[in-house]
Amino acid sequence: MTDEPHRAAIDAYIQNDAFARFLKAEVEIVAPGHSRVSLTVTEQMTNFHGVTHGGVIFALGDMAFAAASNSRGQVAVALNVSIHFLNPSRVGDRLVAEAKECHLGGRTGLYEITVIEEKTGTLIARSQDLVYRKKKWFVEPESQ
Numbered sequence: 001m002t003d004e005p006h007r008a009a010i011d012a013y014i015q016n017d018a019f020a021r022f023l024k025a026e027v028e029i030v031a032p033g034h035s036r037v038s039l040t041v042t043e044q045m046t047n048f049h050g051v052t053h054g055g056v057i058f059a060l061g062d063m064a065f066a067a068a069s070n071s072r073g074q075v076a077v078a079l080n081v082s083i084h085f086l087n088p089s090r091v092g093d094r095l096v097a098e099a100k101e102c103h104l105g106g107r108t109g110l111y112e113i114t115v116i117e118e119k120t121g122t123l124i125a126r127s128q129d130l131v132y133r134k135k136k137w138f139v140e141p142e143s144q
Contacts, residue, residue: 014070017066019059023039033072033104037063057095061099076132076133079108081128083125085125086123087122088124097115100112110130113126
């Protein structure tokens with residue numbers, strides 16, 4: 001399998017996320033150790049204070065984390081997420097979560113995720129996430 005079909009197979013697998021579709025989140029970038037996912041906040045995503053529910057912000061960051069950590073075709077599952085909610089967002093805001101790999105160890109990987117409001121660049125949340133890589137591939141690695 002050449003690089004392009006291999007990357008396309010990984011992307012197609014990651015794009016097939018029912019929860020992301022439910023939230024109308026868009027997986028914009030999937031590259032080795034990197035991803036970007038976005039969504040527009042709707043009224044149904046707010047809490048009783050009228051701001052975006054923390055669960056939505058967490059979910060958006062988690063989708064970016066999942067895409068980045070699974071971006072090589074190997075099954076990866078979350079071990080830990082530590083998130084800091086820094087600023088509120090509101091209905092109509094376009095939130096963008098970007099995940100970047102900081103460390104790729106034997107069976108673990110460390111990722112930093114930022115969630116910003118697209119128009120203003122306001123930092124909404126930041127998390128540090130740890131993943132465990134299983135001995136299983138959803139897209140087999142390319143032969144060397």
